[in-house]
Amino acid sequence: MLSTITEFLQNLDIQSDESNVSGFVIDTSICGVQDQKELFNRLIAACDKSGLKIILTTITIDELDHLQKRNVDDSSHARNILKFAVDDSFHFKAVEVDKEFKLADDCILSYCSKHKNHVALLTADKAMYLKASAMGIKTCYFYPPPQQDPIRTLYPTKKEGDRLLITPSFDTVTTAVRVLHDTSEYDILRSREPYELAIYDDVFIAKRKNNYITFLHFRMTSLDDSNNCETIYHKRIYSKNDVENLPKSNYKSFIKDFLSVRGFS
Numbered sequence: 445m446l447s448t449i450t451e452f453l454q455n456l457d458i459q460s461d462e463s464n465v466s467g468f469v470i471d472t473s474i475c476g477v478q479d480q481k482e483l484f485n486r487l488i489a490a491c492d493k494s495g496l497k498i499i500l501t502t503i504t505i506d507e508l509d510h511l512q513k514r515n516v517d518d519s520s521h522a523r524n525i526l527k528f529a530v531d532d533s534f535h536f537k538a539v540e541v542d543k544e545f546k547l548a549d550d551c552i553l554s555y556c557s558k559h560k561n562h563v564a565l566l567t568a569d570k571a572m573y574l575k576a577s578a579m580g581i582k583t584c585y586f587y588p589p590p591q592q593d594p595i596r597t598l599y600p601t602k603k604e605g606d607r608l609l610i611t612p613s614f615d616t617v618t619t620a621v622r623v624l625h626d627t628s629e630y631d632i633l634r635s636r637e638p639y640e641l642a643i644y645d646d647v648f649i650a651k652r653k654n655n656y657i658t659f660l661h662f663r664m665t666s667l668d669d670s671n672n673c674e675t676i677y678h679k680r681i682y683s684k685n686d687v688e689n690l691p692k693s694n695y696k697s698f699i700k701d702f703l704s705v706r707g708f709s
Contacts, residue, residue, distance in 0.1 A: 452584040466562040467496035472507040473568040475518040497537040597670040608667040609638040622648040657681040
């Protein structure tokens with residue numbers, strides 16, 4: 445991704461226009477781009493050199509607002525983009541776009557086409573990229589990240605003979621682990637004893653970061669030293685509202701227990 449934007453910026457020729465905003469039009473699909481923070485760092489550096497802006501159309505703002513309120517992986521990315529735009533009005537610019545077409549993408553493409561000498565479109569949407577290219581719009585396409593192997597190695601675990609144990613070797617100030625075996629639960633936040641894992645055990649892990657909690661749900665697939673579990677669910681939790689939007693009641697109870705002891709900070 446970074447090599448893509450670097451090459452694109454090096455060969456980009458956008459004419460400054462005093463009567464219209466000139467710069468980089470981003471669409472909602474950018475939420476799925478890897479290294480999002482580094483992408484915006486490079487765009488801001490390009491803006492500083494050229495006086496361009498990172499442009500958010502009103503249609504994209506509406507889509508980001510809708511996405512940030514949903515319980516999906518890209519919700520936090522949408523929230524971050526909107527926060528960037530609010531906190532950095534020097535580099536970001538909101539632009540009103542007419543809703544002249546049924547499809548939101550076509551409205552954005554129409555705006556870009558009308559100002560094609562002054563804007564470039566950044567997208568991770570294949571159809572939007574192809575349409576933009578056909579319309580002569582300067583466009584940078586970000587390929588989706590490679591599919592990751594869902595099999596993981598669960599830490600902290602250790603092998604003792606034929607047994608795979610999860611051990612309390614993590615920092616309990618910032619991390620909690622709960623194991624669900626059939627109808628029973630074993631919470632390592634409250635106990636310092638190792639626990640013998642079994643295949644199909646569900647393991648919940650909560651980790652406190654600077655301004656959010658990372659929640660992970662793993663399921664044991666083997667009792668090997670490595671590649672012994674798969675990721676079932678993961679979510680960044682920024683507020684109590686995010687907790688209430690978790691899809692399972694046992695997710696909510698685990699995080700609420702964690703927050704009652706550790707909090708967000």
